[in-house]
Amino acid sequence: MSRQLFECLEALGAVAETGSLTRAAETLGISVSQASRRIKNLSDEWDVALLERAGTATILTPEAARLLEEVAPVMRAFDNLERRFQRTRADEVSVEAPSAVASVVLAPLGAAFSELGLRLQLRATDRPNRTPEGELDFSIVLQPEPPVERVIATRLGTMPLVCAASPDYLERNGDITHPDDLSTHAVLTALLERRPTFEPVSKDPKDLKDPADSDRPDLSVEAARALGRVPETLLTSDLSTHDALLNAALSGAGVAVGLPRCLAHAALRRGDLVEVLRDWRMPAPVAWLLRAPQRYPSPRIQTVVTLCRRQWSETPGLAVEKRPVL
Structure with a gap:
């Protein structure tokens, strides 16, 4: 699969997830015109309509939905391969977190990561990055509500x-x-x-x-x-x-x-x-685990989310409320 074809399919997947060409472009970090052009190129090459309107939303045509479902395994493999070559080690997971969270939640997870064949790269900073990207896989922030753009946020709980x-x-x-x-x-x-x-x-x-x-x-x-x-x-x-x-x-x-x-x-x-x-x-800060959106997240991503949520719930002095994951 060529890089150009991958980008076209990636844009199509982003529209399927967000229901909007504009939000899809924001998620991918490209302009709306770029996203539109990628999907048009794909539509022209295969001579099939890929998008249609449903009220105010932009959705995939049945043909496009079937296409995306069929290429999903290939897309996932391509995405994982690309991430592997971007890193010095394929098993590395990088996380930024406030010092308190790094000390009591993430540092104790080192052994669990090792058992799963993962190597934890932990950066303790009380000014964590709110938009994980590039070499940074995850970021934990303390704020009332999660960022609304370009991230997927999981609510871990509160820090009394x-x-x-x-x-x-x-x-x-x-x-x-x-x-x-x-x-x-x-x-x-x-x-x-x-x-x-x-x-x-x-x-x-x-x-x-x-x-x-x-x-x-x-x-x-x-x-x-x-x-x-x-x-x-x-x-x-x-x-x-x-x-x-x-x-x-x-x-x-x-x-x-x-x-x-x-x-x-x-x-x-x-x-x-x-x-x-x-x-x-005092009001307890809310902790959010942030990650960059991926069309086809690897099992490793869900493993990290599960480990962090479990460790948060088991750590003395932290609180968990049953609320939906965003």
Whole structure:
């Protein structure tokens, strides 16, 4: 199969997947005119109509659908062969991930990858690439929603955050039970884009005390809840990685705010760190496993996705919610 024929069939497959010539072009990283020309060349060469309209969508004709089904094994083999020659090793899987995720989720998977004949190339960075391409197979990002263009995203779960300090720090500076208490402490953060926010662990109004029973009877339940949600605290140290945040807290430098529970799990169990503000919680970042779209993904791709999802669900300090895969 020539490279030109492969590209024409690839464009046809992209339209079949996206239902749009424009989105197909975006997925392949080419212009709409290029995608259209590739499909037209294929149509002219085989003298058969390949596309038709169905409302606002562009779909394959029955002839084109049968054609694509028949050439799928060849396309998959061609795609795998091309990727093999692009790499120094065909069994290599490259992944970028935030340092906390790399430490507790991906690094422990090294043995599992080896058993499957795969070699894991792991890059820990707290500024991961949002569009895996070229030599990068996967990227894990922490954000509320996945990117909407040029990637396939699998939701792994959430990464709960805690506030913690060393026992000696708390002995010197006192306990912390309310977010407002942070205003008198040395606060340590990492990778926060805005001031930390908190909410009570119980968000059900019936579980909150009646304002008449509190020392601020003039506050409504909603006002009482809002009072502690955004502490007016001075952020004294903002570190570049979550690993640095953990080490700073262990050294007694201050209170780590927004420390991933998965990263602090062992230290909390040993008593090297003490969790504070246990009746409050911070919004938990959502983790997405991103990969570049392929018309005919190899079994290796699904293996990596399955391993990552399983490891996420089994790692202490991480959370999984049953939601559909995008």
